[in-house]
Amino acid sequence: MAGFEVHPRLLEDCHRLGRFMLSHVLLHRNAGLPWFILVPEVAIEATELHELDPAQRRALEVEIDALARFLKPALGAQKINIAALGNLVPQLHIHVIGRRTDDPCWPGVVWGNLPEGPEWPAAKVTAIADRLAALHGLQRGRC
């Protein structure tokens, strides 16, 4: 989509892994838990899920599910937290987070609660993107 840019605040907090069919796929830098953010490339005016058209909605659902299915076996998640909030960053984006009972903010939510932590090592970021490319069609170069 001409002129589409992922919001700079999201890029500050995250690694950019690549693209699914509709969405840019980000990984939060804090390695305290695996926290993906999907940013669907849609019109800037669509800031709520119900403002997407049906084809966009279906594509986004497939992409949310791909991350949720990936998080359990690949990254040890026991529970998935999914949310569309947008109170701070108006651009529509969806959090898909893997939770464990021993993670740094269990059972609380991550927003506002995740302590400063180590960053994901570069090799791990690459490994996650590689597995998402192999299993779920992530396109590495399409950012």
Next chain:
Amino acid sequence: MAGFEVHPRLLEDCHRLGRFMLSHVLLHRNAGLPWFILVPEVAIEATELHELDPAQRRALEVEIDALARFLKPALGAQKINIAALGNLVPQLHIHVIGRRTDDPCWPGVVWGNLPEGPEWPAAKVTAIADRLAALHGLQRGRC
């Protein structure tokens, strides 16, 4: 679904408004902001969105959207927060929350942040359920 019960912890925190086609519709008692919870009547084993079958998923999406569309004009919401968390209550449930820049926890999330507040007056709970019945097919007696 035989034997299905809404989790008692959700019932403690919420008014029970009625049912949509798939989900029980709850309203959090704290009137600091309008906070609905949908509890789809599905197999107890389905605790993640991606574990629903496609028909359940479509029905749930329609119900989430109905609440989101209702929150803006009817209850003055400026932004919708939608989340499937389940860290404390394992039964699948979806939060659909109307946010305003002057609400008690803006721009933070509500979970863990909403101060004790007044309860919705009984007449207001009834009025909300009545409007959801008229506009979005809420069934009052099917709890």
